[in-house]
Amino acid sequence: MAARQNKPASSGTPQETRLDDHIDAPSTTAPGDGPADTTDPTEMASSVSPDKAAAARAGHLTVNAVVPVEAPAEERDTSDDRYEEYEAVRPDGTKVHVKRNVETGETEVA
Structure with a gap:
């Protein structure tokens, strides 16, 4: 799956x-949303082991x-x-x- 980034509004907060x-x-x-929340009803989330060390080196206190x-x-x-059938x-x-x-x-033609 391609990497996806949320686009923040001009205020810097994603909509x-x-x-x-x-x-x-x-x-x-x-x-008001959490990390597993999504506004796309077709998206599904799964938890994974995050890279806490990389997040800490970058100065982040939390990690996805x-x-x-x-x-x-x-x-x-x-x-x-x-089914409906016809000539x-x-x-x-x-x-x-x-x-x-x-x-x-679904349609079949014979």
Whole structure:
């Protein structure tokens, strides 16, 4: 995952909280948010062992100990999915059978 930096407003205070990739400096958060908070509902955090020595050498009294992780792929129960099937004609005049999953929008053409 690419490193992400929060952009502070002109006052120097960030207006949103996003997870930081670094573990050798304090996390960048908006007022009232903690290091694992995020304003992006798709972001997930995991705690890690921070580099406290590097943070101390840089003069930081606190250090970020959560980093963004990829969300696990969710398995769906497809047993109750609804499908619609119909015949269609391609632009070249060929007739095809179309099967579309109403729940997900996935379409198969045969």
